[in-house]
Amino acid sequence: SATIIDGKAFAAGLRTRIATQVVTFRDAAGRAPGLAVVLVGEDPASSVYVRSKGKATREAGMESFEHRLPADTDQATLLALVEQLNADPTVDGILVQLPLPGQIDAQAVIQAIDPDKDVDGFHPVNAGRLATGVEGFVPCTPLGCLMLLKSIHPSLSGMDAVVVGRSNIVGKPMAQLLLGESCTVTVAHSRTRNLAEVVGRADIVVAAVGVPGLVKGEWIKPGASVIDVGINRIETGLVGDVEYDAAAERAGAITPVPGGVGPMTIAVLLRNTLVSAGRREGVAIDQTAL
Numbered sequence: 001s002a003t004i005i006d007g008k009a010f011a012a013g014l015r016t017r018i019a020t021q022v023v024t025f026r027d028a029a030g031r032a033p034g035l036a037v038v039l040v041g042e043d044p045a046s047s048v049y050v051r052s053k054g055k056a057t058r059e060a061g062m063e064s065f066e067h068r069l070p071a072d073t074d075q076a077t078l079l080a081l082v083e084q085l086n087a088d089p090t091v092d093g094i095l096v097q098l099p100l101p102g103q104i105d106a107q108a109v110i111q112a113i114d115p116d117k118d119v120d121g122f123h124p125v126n127a128g129r130l131a132t133g134v135e136g137f138v139p140c141t142p143l144g145c146l147m148l149l150k151s152i153h154p155s156l157s158g159m160d161a162v163v164v165g166r167s168n169i170v171g172k173p174m175a176q177l178l179l180g181e182s183c184t185v186t187v188a189h190s191r192t193r194n195l196a197e198v199v200g201r202a203d204i205v206v207a208a209v210g211v212p213g214l215v216k217g218e219w220i221k222p223g224a225s226v227i228d229v230g231i232n233r234i235e236t237g238l239v240g241d242v243e244y245d246a247a248a249e250r251a252g253a254i255t256p257v258p259g260g261v262g263p264m265t266i267a268v269l270l271r272n273t274l275v276s277a278g279r280r281e282g283v284a285i286d287q288t289a290l
């Protein structure tokens with residue numbers, strides 16, 4: 001039966017390793033790495049995320065700057081705050097929590113963030129850096145997925161990988177990361193024909209769709225590694241995009257929901273913030289030890 005990939009434990013270990021290097025950074029730079037998080041409005045899920053991010057940031061020994069703006073904030077006000085954070089030398093990372101209210105153009109806000117403080121990796125400059133193999137910031141959730149995969153397969157070279165979902169936040173950067181690891185990558189999406197057959201070829205399946213149980217257990221190639229990014233609330237609780245029990249009978253390794261990919265996102269956000277702080281202050285961060 002499948003190895004259960006314990007993302008919760010992996011993320012806890014990563015956060016401990018980050019905290020160790022934060023101490024080194026603070027000694028060298030004379031200040032803590034700083035992460036600014038901006039929340040517009042009071043969306044309950046977003047409020048929970050922002051609170052968790054602030055708590056995790058402080059627990060890692062970093063400084064958390066939280067900016068809460070009313071739901072009717074106009075775009076110019078938000079852009080002015082982003083400019084202020086871009087110019088603030090104590091801020092190493094800027095994250096604007098999505099989704100934003102309808103009167104604000106999210107792309108305009110993302111593009112206003114200094115790409116060298118864009119720890120979410122959503123700025124087009126960072127998407128381009130990822131696509132061309134230049135050092136930058138990689139979106140947290142797909143980078144977390146890659147870390148989990150590499151804990152199972154230190155080399156992914158030559159493996160057939162299928163990413164289901166093509167969002168800018170998960171699917172596309174995940175595909176780029178797997179390409180960077182020399183996988184043969186297929187990106188499936190809502191218009192894909194015969195998803196069962198496409199998934200069935202894969203040694204690595206990453207599901208990032210948002211439809212409970214879309215990926216059927218019987219589709220999984222025996223021994224494949226399955227990474228389930230989906231977080232779907234149903235009557236019985238949280239489930240992923242993969243039919244977990246049936247998939248676990250065939251897979252070699254699989255992430256549970258909850259406790260798989262979910263906890264990795266914030267841990268990687270802290271990683272990106274530490275790496276940013278190191279770059280900005282010229283303090284060496286050992287990324288191989290993270």
Ligand code: NAD
Nearest residue numbers: 141165166167170189190208209210229230231261262265
């Ligand atoms: P999205 O809605 O932006 O994208 C969904 C993608 O799925 C689209 O590219 C679409 O083409 C594809 N799709 C839709 N229906 C399909 C179908 N029937 N067959 C094949 N493909 C189909 O979503 P997203 O932001 O990429 O998030 C995906 C899921 O991952 C959601 O459940 C979300 O909650 C979860 N998520 C989790 C984390 C985390 O663990 N921290 C982070 C981000 C997203």
